[in-house]
Amino acid sequence: MLDRTQPHQGLNSEDTSQSIDQDVVAHEPGDRGWRRPLGWLRRAGQFFFALSFSSLTRRIVSLNLAGLVALVASILYLSQFRAGLIEARTQSLMVYAEIISEAIAASATVEGNTVTIDPDRLLDLKPGESFGQPDESADFPINPERVAPILRRLIAPTKTRARIFDRDGGLILDSRNLFARGDVLRFELPPPSEKPSLFEKTKTAIKTWFNRGDLPIYRELGPEGGKGYPEVAESLEGTNGSKVRVTERGAVVVSVAVPVQHFRAVRGALMLTTQGDDIDHMVTSERLAILKIGGVASVVMIVLSLLLASTIAGPVRRLADGAERVRRRIQTRVEIPDFTGRRDEIGHLSGTLRDMTNALYSRIEAIEMFAADVAHELKNPLTSLRSAVETLPLARNENSRARLLAVIEHDVKRLDRLISDISDASRLDAELQRQDMAPVDLRRLLTTLTTVANETRLGHDVAAEIRLEGRGPNDAFSLPGHDSRLGQVISNLLSNAQSFSKPGDKVRIICRRVRGEIEIIVDDDGPGIGVDALERIFERFYTDRPHQGFGQNSGLGLSISKQIIEAHGGRIWAENRPGPADEDGNPTVAGARFVVRLPAL
Structure with missing residues (x-):
């Protein structure tokens, strides 16, 4: 296959740069259409870059974003959705467990010391209706072979795990081990050498932190440890029980237990337990929806904050730059940006700075004019005084000397008056302020x-x-x-x-x-x-x-x-x-x- 991706093969870097420059020059007239949008994007990037490093902009965005993050975090952590979902799940499991328990007890027939369950007549029975005559003294064990078909049929819609315990807490039947003839049990096991990734560890830690709270850890207690489950122990005493736990991986497990009774006699306990992460999936979906809404709100908030900052930080920066230019170039008149058209504090600040700058320039000009006038007015008597002093040694008679001394005295008094009035005028503004x-x-x-x-x-x-x-x-x-x-x-x-x-x-x-x-x-x-x-x-x-x-x-x-x-x-x-x-x-x-x-x- 020919390689056509190297049109400049064999050229050095200088030749390549020259050819590229020639291509750019050759295509310059046709590139004007896309250069203008690029120029707009470049200016927008420069504007955003300038805003992103503005202290005022960072404060506006950070404060607004912090409030939104705190709100979203509190919703995620303190949301009642999870608690309500667990409560609803517990109640639904309790209803399912009571139905299954009644079905097991109602469809049973006493045959000696065994209970025979007729699955074909199960759907024809009404709640509380049973086969045969009541016998308070009948004491029968639960036959797993007869219970398994009805249990398999009833728990299929619930997607839960069902376990039946006898009166001593021993495991009689586990829905995990229910399979029809020809079925093969398959359990997904991770490879022995595979370790959870960092992402999985982080995900598990976050899930555990959200779900753990005060919930106990769920553990398998074995075939003979039924009474180790508090809800099973309560059901064997004749009352319904429920418990919420979490697994080691942070998954929420809801379990309920109801007694299996025949003519008010407790023959065992039925325990239903949620499997997988069905509750966690629903909670996670809700949290993801909240995060999506929070993300959209964050984007909107950031855009609005940047727009707000552009109307505040931008003008304030321009005013500060103008004031800095006034400080550096005090000898030349520099105009402060005019935002007086804005009916807010920025416009008021702009007008005040402009008035202050104009007053400063007026004061500087007045000082310069005052200094020039003072120099001119002091020069006249000094010139007269100098002439009189230079002429005094040349005076030929006393009358001429007396006139020159009078001129000197007059000029000295005039200088004294000028200096006093100049001093008074120079400190007048400061005293009035x-x-x-x-x-x-x-x-x-x-x-x-x-x-x-x-x-x-x-x-x-x-x-x-x-x-x-x-x-x-x-x-x-x-x-x-x-x-x-x-x-x-x-x-x-x-x-x-x-x-x-x-x-x-x-x-x-x-x-x-x-x-x-x-x-x-x-x-x-x-x-x-x-x-x-x-x-x-x-x-x-x-x-x-x-x-x-x-x-x-x-x-x-x-x-x-x-x-x-x-x-x-x-x-x-x-x-x-x-x-x-x-x-x-x-x-x-x-x-x-x-x-x-x-x-x-």
Whole structure:
């Protein structure tokens, strides 16, 4: 026969690989149809492989599977099916034994000292009916030759083993030895050298563990040991008896014994015993059915657990990977996966992580901008100070030296002010986060600050007045917050308004309730704010002052005020107060106005 299975015979490995590659390339256009399903299977395998090594997935599958396994095991071990089956089998055997016993006693005829059984008249008899006249004194032995035919006929449907014992417990007849003329007895015996396999040993051990319980071991007691069976001993006393045992191989054996009576005289005992593993087969079939159902339920549970894990472990892993990328590449913006469309804890976690990441990036950008602004603002006075120090040795007279020293002193004070305000601004967020908010009475706070401002009036002659609009309960002007920081905001707005006011002018503070908020207005009669500066006025280090006021402020006061107000959940903005129209009818500016709104209690 020709061998056609070696098309590359005689080629080395390199030639073979080259030919295989050429075959693949040659068939590539026609292989696209099956490559796509393979790609899907490969991706599905990768997905399942990734899920199988997920700790959360393992826990979900293990916990669900453990519960199902415990349920199936308890059903297999504690099932009442086995006990009910044994009880039903015992009752049926008892009925069969009573019928056979009555048949033996009813069909017997007394012939001297022997009992003759007429099998032909057995089916014509009614329960309790007998041949001949009752004779209480008749004492007869059971003739096995006459009993054997009827016994063979009656036990055939039951597939049980029947034994008849005399009154002394001796074996008279055993159905195992019943055979017709010409029959040959055959007993299946294992080969002497054959040993049970490991599978058989394991199967026997499991069966014994399931069936043993508190059941005794069944043993053959020999021809003269009938009374060694408790049920036979009871039947010889005139009562029915039953017993459940197990063999050495774990098979359940049910035996019943009833007395053979003739005119209420016990002549012997009939014992019926189950043969083979009929009960075990039924119990095993039931357990196999339970195992099949458990297997199907396990597959369904595993699939559902994997689907559940894919909706939990997968998104959580992606969120963790996104957070890890944020940690490693903090200098570049990395987006956290968006699962906010899910209406569950995963979606809430995704939204929270995204908000936290955006806040982190915003804080980083703010720190970078703050550092750049600080460097720029510190560089200006340092440059001026350096120029003055370098020029001081070149001064020719005392007036020039005095002016240079004044410049140095001014720059040093400006640096000190800048450093103090920068330090305050840098630790503001941390202090606001550490401190707990408490109820703040704005009426008392504004009254106290206005009184202090009117009593000090450092460097100006501008008074402040306060007006509270609206009446209400004592807590109508209360809000949760930090009283010291809110006082800092009001002081900044007051000092800013006073610095732009003329001597003799007044700064007006108005406090009123606007629905669920408290509004604070600070008005002055100064020149107002330029249109371009209305938005920039709250930027760090921004100043828009006359030349004579240059260097007196760091430009951080309004920026710090906005930061404090926003930390309290409020808003702050600036606007111009409209004044009367001029001669040409154009609108004029009566002064600047700063408005603060904070949520009330």
